Amino acid sequence: MGYPYSHEKETVVLSRGFGDPATRTLARWKEMGGYTALEKALNLPYEEVIEEVKSSGLRGRGGAGFPTGVKWSFMPQEKKGPHYLCCNADESEPGTFKDRELMRWTPHQVIEGCLIAAHAIRAEHVYIYCRGEFFEATQVLARAVEEAYEAGLIGKNILGTGVDIELTVVAGAGAYICGEETALMNSLEGRRGLPRVKPPFPAAIGAFGQPTTINNVETLCAVPHIINRGGAWYREQGTEKSPGTKLFCVSGHVRRPGNYELPLGFPMMELINDVCGGLRPGRTLKAVIPGGSSVPIMNAEECASCTLDYEGVIECGSMLGCASVIVMDDSTNIVKQVRRMVDFYAHESCGQCTPCREGTQWLSRILVRIENGKGTEEDLDTLLELGDQMTGTTICVLSDSAAAPVASSIEKFRDDYLALIRRGERVGAA
Amino acid sequence: MSDSKRGGPDRNVPFRNPGWAGNTGEYELSEAEVRGEEYVGIRSKDGGHPSISTTMPYILDEKSPDAPLFEGEYRERLDKIRSRYPDLRGALIPVLNLAQEIRGHLTSETMKEVAAELELSDAYVRGVATFYTMYNKAPVGRFLIQVCTNISCNLCGGDEVLAAFLKHAGVEMGETTDDGLFTITEVECLAACGFPTAVQINSRYYENVQPEDVPALLDRLREEGA
Ligand SMILES: Cc1cc2nc3c(=O)[nH]c(=O)nc-3n(C[C@H](O)[C@H](O)[C@H](O)COP(=O)(O)O)c2cc1C
Ligand code: SF4
Numbered sequence: 001m002g003y004p005y006s007h008e009k010e011t012v013v014l015s016r017g018f019g020d021p022a023t024r025t026l027a028r029w030k031e032m033g034g035y036t037a038l039e040k041a042l043n044l045p046y047e048e049v050i051e052e053v054k055s056s057g058l059r060g061r062g063g064a065g066f067p068t069g070v071k072w073s074f075m076p077q078e079k080k081g082p083h084y085l086c087c088n089a090d091e092s093e094p095g096t097f098k099d100r101e102l103m104r105w106t107p108h109q110v111i112e113g114c115l116i117a118a119h120a121i122r123a124e125h126v127y128i129y130c131r132g133e134f135f136e137a138t139q140v141l142a143r144a145v146e147e148a149y150e151a152g153l154i155g156k157n158i159l160g161t162g163v164d165i166e167l168t169v170v171a172g173a174g175a176y177i178c179g180e181e182t183a184l185m186n187s188l189e190g191r192r193g194l195p196r197v198k199p200p201f202p203a204a205i206g207a208f209g210q211p212t213t214i215n216n217v218e219t220l221c222a223v224p225h226i227i228n229r230g231g232a233w234y235r236e237q238g239t240e241k242s243p244g245t246k247l248f249c250v251s252g253h254v255r256r257p258g259n260y261e262l263p264l265g266f267p268m269m270e271l272i273n274d275v276c277g278g279l280r281p282g283r284t285l286k287a288v289i290p291g292g293s294s295v296p297i298m299n300a301e302e303c304a305s306c307t308l309d310y311e312g313v314i315e316c317g318s319m320l321g322c323a324s325v326i327v328m329d330d331s332t333n334i335v336k337q338v339r340r341m342v343d344f345y346a347h348e349s350c351g352q353c354t355p356c357r358e359g360t361q362w363l364s365r366i367l368v369r370i371e372n373g374k375g376t377e378e379d380l381d382t383l384l385e386l387g388d389q390m391t392g393t394t395i396c397v398l399s400d401s402a403a404a405p406v407a408s409s410i411e412k413f414r415d416d417y418l419a420l421i422r423r424g425e426r427v428g429a430a
Numbered sequence: 431m432s433d434s435k436r437g438g439p440d441r442n443v444p445f446r447n448p449g450w451a452g453n454t455g456e457y458e459l460s461e462a463e464v465r466g467e468e469y470v471g472i473r474s475k476d477g478g479h480p481s482i483s484t485t486m487p488y489i490l491d492e493k494s495p496d497a498p499l500f501e502g503e504y505r506e507r508l509d510k511i512r513s514r515y516p517d518l519r520g521a522l523i524p525v526l527n528l529a530q531e532i533r534g535h536l537t538s539e540t541m542k543e544v545a546a547e548l549e550l551s552d553a554y555v556r557g558v559a560t561f562y563t564m565y566n567k568a569p570v571g572r573f574l575i576q577v578c579t580n581i582s583c584n585l586c587g588g589d590e591v592l593a594a595f596l597k598h599a600g601v602e603m604g605e606t607t608d609d610g611l612f613t614i615t616e617v618e619c620l621a622a623c624g625f626p627t628a629v630q631i632n633s634r635y636y637e638n639v640q641p642e643d644v645p646a647l648l649d650r651l652r653e654e655g656a
């Protein structure tokens with residue numbers, strides 16, 4: 001059920017209990033069938049848990065959409081030392097606000113998902129890395145962890161199955177880059193949050209030098225439902241290649257922004273116009289960023305036929321990312337908003353790679369110039385060239401993410417840039 | 431009432447989240463219910479269960495720059511935190527959080543104490559501490575007000591909300607008011623984009639803040655801070 005609004009077209013799986021304060025408690029969560037999946041999973045061999053999740057086709061909700069069961073199967077067969085599971089609760093991609101809702105309304109769902117995943121990868125310790133700013137959501141989660149420990153759901157010999165799993169809630173300290181999986185592990189180890197060069201991949205050498213799997217909060221929340229009802233049931237929703245339901249975070253110029261849970265493959269215009277109550281009166285759609293600030297911007301024409309699944313959005317010229325749909329109507333100054341996103345990346349670049357550290361600053365400065373009416377048409381070529389040099393040349397994809405909105409907006413909204421540039425010329429001439 | 435010029439949620443449609451506006455009866459939920467205050471309860475300074483000992487507030491209401499760092503219940507909490515990591519270094523971020531919670535900001539003296547406690551070099555701790563934006567390197571006001579001006583909030587008037595805070599508190603960005611109450615800054619996306627404009631004040635989120643809400647919000651904080 002969406003929050004703060006809900007809609008009859010939603011398919012409620014993960015968002016059951018959103019907006020109901022009682023769902024946070026262990027008692028109510030159990031009444032709702034909570035922790036039965038954990039009991040079932042712990043009594044299964046770990047391989048079967050992985051198989052069930054593989055068969056569901058669940059794809060990672062942290063942005064990349066990598067199949068979760070496959071990721072789990074990368075963990076070493078032969079266990080030589082400790083394994084770790086990291087739950088990525090560092091949500092900070094502009095436009096994305098689903099993990100916070102999952103944590104503050106359904107903390108036990110997060111815990112249950114973590115424990116099942118930990119069993120599947122044979123991890124003895126789970127770290128939930130929460131964004132530092134999420135003080136309120138983290139407190140709710142922490143209380144739930146405490147309740148679960150008291151009830152014997154975490155710790156030694158969980159539910160009498162002989163499985164031991166410890167779980168620690170960790171709060172970060174403010175750095176978007178710590179959402180990147182290897183940066184998160186560095187931060188967890190007490191280092192600066194610098195992404196690592198891959199390979200080695202986390203499944204080989206991860207947190208504290210041990211095999212590690214890292215999953216997003218929403219990914220892990222889907223796991224208990226898959227264990228309870230089966231991979232085949234999960235596939236009844238969504239599309240062949242993008243099964244299941246997804247929380248869509250809709251923000252910007254719609255009348256009812258918020259989270260809505262819908263099957264993947266849902267039409268974008270129906271989401272905007274129907275589920276979210278449409279645009280403000282008298283306004284028309286100008287642009288949509290469908291997956292958080294890191295993905296290319298779409299114009300109204302591309303949105304018209306777009307369906308919201310991993311493949312559907314790619315076909316229409318962007319990416320689904322975390323399904324963070326940012327809606328912009330005709331009152332939007334695209335150049336200003338692109339500049340604002342670039343400033344974000346310039347601020348959050350960890351500074352290890354020159355194209356990213358210098359490139360984001362350059363992009364920002366040129367965009368500010370254009371925004372202030374002092375740009376030239378050649379600046380657009382410079383921006384595109386800079387973006388090219390920043391793409392595919394760095395340790396992590398933050399650099400690519402900063403370039404994506406710039407290149408796509410120049411391609412699709414060139415007139416907006418030109419209007420600012422020409423107005424500037426006229427002002428200058430007068 | 432939603433301002434059709436600015437965008438953001440239509441307050442004429444039944445809306446369950448009271449945002450910052452308090453328990454006015456207009457909303458289905460109270461502020462305390464949204465925040466889970468009753469469920470969370472009062473957390474003990476020794477951190478409670480070791481699994482959650484890292485998660486206390488990052489700014490206490492009563493901060494004290496000279497308070498001892500690792501004594502009494504805080505010593506207990508430190509030991510619990512250390513028990514959750516395979517090595518001492520792992521505890522660094524939670525321990526820096528703890529230091530800031532007690533003292534309000536991190537001086538080089540504080541960083542040295544942390545370094546000694548965790549058997550790390552001073553330079554290493556400084557290098558880590560300066561990487562993260564939530565560590566205040568200088569004192570901040572009683573209320574640290576951080577206004578999101580990133581894209582989703584910006585589309586709905588985030589810049590105007592920031593300007594309203596600066597105007598009504600009578601202070602420049604990043605500065606602290608003369609009475610020591612408010613420090614106001616801009617912040618990157620707070621992951622509350624569906625509730626524009628999102629504002630974080632110390633450990634709390636205030637949602638759906640509009641420029642015209644700002645004077646009353648500041649008044650309420652003045653009352654709390656008095
Ligand atoms: C710059 C950057 C920031 C990221 N931020 C997040 C984040 O805040 N939350 C998240 O779950 N994943 C984030 N990711 C993706 C993670 O690296 C990782 O792919 C993800 O957590 C894996 O989980 P999943 O397989 O369940 O999707 C980020 C990636 C990059 C490159
Ligand atoms: S691309 Fe940017 S954020 Fe990523 S590692 Fe390089 S400098 Fe750091």
Ligand code: FES
Binds near residue numbers: 580618620621
């Ligand atoms: S853009 Fe303001 S909270 Fe995300």
